[in-house]
Amino acid sequence: MSKNALQAQLLKAGLIDDKKAKKINKQAKHAQRTGDSDAAERKKALAKAQAEKLEKDQQLNQERQRQLEEKTLKANIIQMIKQHQIPDTAGEVSYQFVDNSKIKKLHTTQKLYDQIVAGHVVIARLEDGYALLPYPLAERINSKQEGFIVVSNDKDANELDEDDPYAAYVIPDDLMW
Incomplete structure (x- = not known):
């Protein structure tokens, strides 16, 4: 009758009745169809965190690239001085x-x-x-x-x-x- 093992155990123990189990199942299905608001908020928070991480990674990458270019320029200048x-x-x-x-x-x-x-x-x-x-x-x-x-x-x-x-x-x- 119930699809959830926990519900089955609660029914056997007599803590909930069949009406209550059906109501909980119905609410769960309704939340699944309409989209759970908690899940949507979690998805939004996850997307925001990923965007922030991507932006932070891009900034770190730009800083590393700038440092590498500066190091390369310095090495080129030292080489020019040694040659000339x-x-x-x-x-x-x-x-x-x-x-x-x-x-x-x-x-x-x-x-x-x-x-x-x-x-x-x-x-x-x-x-x-x-x-x-x-x-x-x-x-x-x-x-x-x-x-x-x-x-x-x-x-x-x-x-x-x-x-x-x-x-x-x-x-x-x-x-x-």
Whole structure:
């Protein structure tokens, strides 16, 4: 008579009668036909959770992609610096410059020293040391990502600021310390 094993046990125990069992069966069938409101709410909540998870996954994926592109760009710039750095820079003339608020010293030849001061050669950060690069390459590197070029004596930086109170006291770039 009843389709549910629990209902059968309740009938045998005498806790419910046949009328009550039929009424419960009828209500269950009606809820199935019309769509249970709890099930619909659960479906909506599940769909919303899936949409939120998908959006979160997309954001994480975009962040990972951006980090990968940044890492690739950095590796490409390091490779460019290694390929185009000026070889045989060692000499007895020292060029002193500031890197991260620390004074660094680079020993170069007199010819390279003059080119650094004139702005034709720049000093770039390369892993643990420094490399000398031609100015046009340094401009390309700086346009892609900043932070690699340490010293660049380009012409625009040498122009005097109108508000500078020490503009009358010009200090030459080739001043030896």
